[in-house]
Amino acid sequence: MPKVLVSDPIDQAGLDILSQVAQVDVKTGLSNEELVQMIPEYDALMIRSGTRVTQEIIEAGNQLKIIGRAGVGVDNVDVPSATRKGIVVVNSPEGNTIAAAEHALAMMLSLSRYIPDANHSVKNGKWDRKSYVGAEVYKKTLGIVGLGKIGSHVAAAAKALGMKLLAYDPFISLERADHLGCRLVDMDLLFRESDYITLHIPKTSETANLINAEAIAKMKPTVRIINCARGGIIDEAALADALREGRIGGAALDVYENEPLEADSPLRSLGKQAILTPHLGASTAEAQINVAIDVAEQIRDVLLGLPARSAVNIPGLYPDALEKLRPYLQLAENLGNLVGQLAGGRVELLNVRLQGELADNNSQPIVVAALKGLLSQALRERVNYVNASIEAKERGIRIIETRDGSIRDYTGSLHLEAKGALGDHSVTGALLGDGEIRITDIDEFPINVPPTHHMLFTRHRDMPGIIGKIGSLLGSFNVNIASMQVGRKIVRGDAVMVLSLDDPLPEGILAEIMKVPGIRDAYTVML
Ligand SMILES: NC(=O)C1=CN([C@@H]2O[C@H](COP(=O)(O)OP(=O)(O)OC[C@H]3O[C@@H](n4cnc5c(N)ncnc54)[C@H](O)[C@@H]3O)[C@@H](O)[C@H]2O)C=CC1
Numbered sequence: 185m186p187k188v189l190v191s192d193p194i195d196q197a198g199l200d201i202l203s204q205v206a207q208v209d210v211k212t213g214l215s216n217e218e219l220v221q222m223i224p225e226y227d228a229l230m231i232r233s234g235t236r237v238t239q240e241i242i243e244a245g246n247q248l249k250i251i252g253r254a255g256v257g258v259d260n261v262d263v264p265s266a267t268r269k270g271i272v273v274v275n276s277p278e279g280n281t282i283a284a285a286e287h288a289l290a291m292m293l294s295l296s297r298y299i300p301d302a303n304h305s306v307k308n309g310k311w312d313r314k315s316y317v318g319a320e321v322y323k324k325t326l327g328i329v330g331l332g333k334i335g336s337h338v339a340a341a342a343k344a345l346g347m348k349l350l351a352y353d354p355f356i357s358l359e360r361a362d363h364l365g366c367r368l369v370d371m372d373l374l375f376r377e378s379d380y381i382t383l384h385i386p387k388t389s390e391t392a393n394l395i396n397a398e399a400i401a402k403m404k405p406t407v408r409i410i411n412c413a414r415g416g417i418i419d420e421a422a423l424a425d426a427l428r429e430g431r432i433g434g435a436a437l438d439v440y441e442n443e444p445l446e447a448d449s450p451l452r453s454l455g456k457q458a459i460l461t462p463h464l465g466a467s468t469a470e471a472q473i474n475v476a477i478d479v480a481e482q483i484r485d486v487l488l489g490l491p492a493r494s495a496v497n498i499p500g501l502y503p504d505a506l507e508k509l510r511p512y513l514q515l516a517e518n519l520g521n522l523v524g525q526l527a528g529g530r531v532e533l534l535n536v537r538l539q540g541e542l543a544d545n546n547s548q549p550i551v552v553a554a555l556k557g558l559l560s561q562a563l564r565e566r567v568n569y570v571n572a573s574i575e576a577k578e579r580g581i582r583i584i585e586t587r588d589g590s591i592r593d594y595t596g597s598l599h600l601e602a603k604g605a606l607g608d609h610s611v612t613g614a615l616l617g618d619g620e621i622r623i624t625d626i627d628e629f630p631i632n633v634p635p636t637h638h639m640l641f642t643r644h645r646d647m648p649g650i651i652g653k654i655g656s657l658l659g660s661f662n663v664n665i666a667s668m669q670v671g672r673k674i675v676r677g678d679a680v681m682v683l684s685l686d687d688p689l690p691e692g693i694l695a696e697i698m699k700v701p702g703i704r705d706a707y708t709v710m711l
Pocket residue numbers: 255256257277280281284329330331332333334335352353354355356384385386387390391412413414438439463464465466467
C-alpha cells in the first residue's frame with residue numbers, strides 16, 4: 185500500500201479519501217531535518233502553507249510521486265526541484281477563493297471601523313466611542329492588484345458596496361476588467377488614486393517587495409492597504425515605518441514574510457491602524473473541506489496511475505481538456521515508445537502531427553506523452569509527464585508540432601516522425617470507437633494492429649512464402665503469435681510485417697529471421 189505523509193492540518197474529508205488507497209500518516213510541526221529523514225518512505229506529501237518543501241526534502245524523496253498543496257499558493261514548494269525529479273505538484277486553484285476574498289473584505293471593513301480594537305476595548309471594560317470614528321467605503325476607490333479568482337470576487341462584492349474600482353493586472357484583458365466594473369490602470373496610477381489597496385497576486389520574483397518605501401511614497405496619506413495574498417509582497421519594515429509616521433492610513437495583514445510572524449516584529453506594536461491575522465484567509469470550514477477533497481482526490485488519482493487535474497508543473501493539462509484527451513495520451517505514449525525504438529535511439533528530432541479531430545485539441549499534453557514514451561527506453565520509470573519535456577530538452581531533441589484536421593481516416597489520429605541513430609522513421613496510430621488503440625501506419629506502410637508488449641517488425645520484399653517461413657521459425661522457438669499483419673504499397677514491392685507476440689523473442693532469433701530470403705531488416709519492440 186502506498187504511504188502518504190500529511191504534514192499540515194487537513195480536513196478529515198481529505199484524509200478519508202486518501203485512506204481508501206494509502207496508509208495515511210498525519211505528522212504536523214515537523215522540522216526540515218525531520219522531513220528529510222522521514223520522506224524516503226513516502227509516495228505522497230500533502231501540505232498547506234505551514235510546511236516548506238525544500239530542495240533537500242525533494243532530493244530525499246526517492247519514492248515521492250506527488251506533492252499536494254491543499255490551497256492555492258505553491259510558493260512554499262521548490263517546484264523546479266520537484267519538476268526535475270519528476271514529482272507532480274498539485275494544488276486546489278478554486279477551493280478557497282471565496283474564503284480568501286471574504287477575509288480581504290472583512291479586513292477592509294474592520295480596518296475602516298477599527299472593529300478589532302473597539303471590541304478589545306469593550307471587553308476590557310471601557311465604553312470609548314470617540315476613539316473609533318471610522319470611514320465609509322461607499323464611493324471610495326479600491327485598487328485591486330491581481331484580478332484573478334480572488335481579486336474578481338473582491339471586485340464584485342466591493343462594487344455592491346458602492347466602491348469605485350481600479351485594477352492592475354498585466355495578464356488580464358480590458359474586456360474582463362470592464363465586465364467586472366474595474367478600470368484597468370497602471371500600477372502607479374493605482375497607487376496614487378486608491379483609498380484602499382488590496383493585493384491578490386501570487387508571490388513571485390516579480391511581486392516580491394512590490395509594496396516598498398518607494399511605492400508607499402506614491403500613495404495617499406489616508407490609504408489603507410490589505411494583504412491577504414502573500415508575505416514578502418510588502419516590505420514589512422517600510423510599511424511599519426509608514427504606519428507609525430502616519431504616512432498611510434492603515435494596513436490589514438493576513439500573511440507575512442516569515443510565518444509565524446516574529447515575536448519582535450515591528451508590526452506587532454502598531455496601534456488601531458493595523459490589523460494582523462495569523463494567515464486565516466483560507467480558514468473557513470467550507471474552504472478546508474473543498475481544498476482537502478480537491479487535493480486528496482488528485483493524490484489518490486496519481487497513486488492509482490491516473491493524471492492529476494490541477495498539476496502546476498505539467499504543462500497544459502487542464503481538467504476538461506484532460507478528460508477528452510486521456511485516451512489519446514496512451515496512444516501518444518505507445519507511438520512515442522515505438523517510433524523511438526524504430527529510430528534506434530539518439531533521437532534528435534520528433535515531429536508530432538495531430539490529425540483529424542485531434543487537431544482541434546491542445547497539443548501540449550500529447551507532445552509530453554509522446555516524449556514520455558520516446559524517452560522511456562532510456563530512462564524507464566524515471567521519465568514521467570512532469571519531467572519528460574525537461575529531459576527531452578536536455579537531450580537536445582527538437583520538437584516540431586503540426587496539425588492536419590483534413591485527415592479523416594479515423595476520428596482522430598496521431599502521426600510521429602523521429603530522426604535517430606537508424607535514420608527517419610514514422611508511425612501513425614488512432615483510436616477506434618471503443619477506445620482501442622490501433623497502429624495504422626509504420627514507415628508509410630498501412631497496417632492495422634493493436635500495440636502489444638512484445639512486437640516484431642520486418643522490412644521485406646513482398647513475395648510468396650515469406651510469411652509462412654517467419655511463422656514456422658517463431659514456432660520452432662516456441663513463440664506464440666497473437667496477430668500478424670502485412671502492409672505494402674505495391675504488389676511484390678517493399679513490405680512491412682508486424683507481429684504481436686505473446687512471448688518475448690529469445691536471443692538469436694533475429695539473426696535467424698535476417699537469413700530468410702527477402703527479409704531486409706527485422707527488429708523487436710517492447711511497448
Ligand atoms: N491568505 C490566504 O490564506 C490565501 C492566500 N492566497 C493567495 O492569493 C493569491 C491569488 O490567488 P488567486 O486569485 O486564486 O490566483 P489567480 O491565479 O486566480 O490570480 C492571480 C492574479 O494575479 C495576476 N498577477 C500575476 N502576477 C502579477 C503581477 N506581477 N502584477 C499584477 N498582477 C499579477 C495574474 O494575472 C492573476 O490574474 C495566491 O497566489 C495566494 O498566494 C490564496 C488563497 C488563500
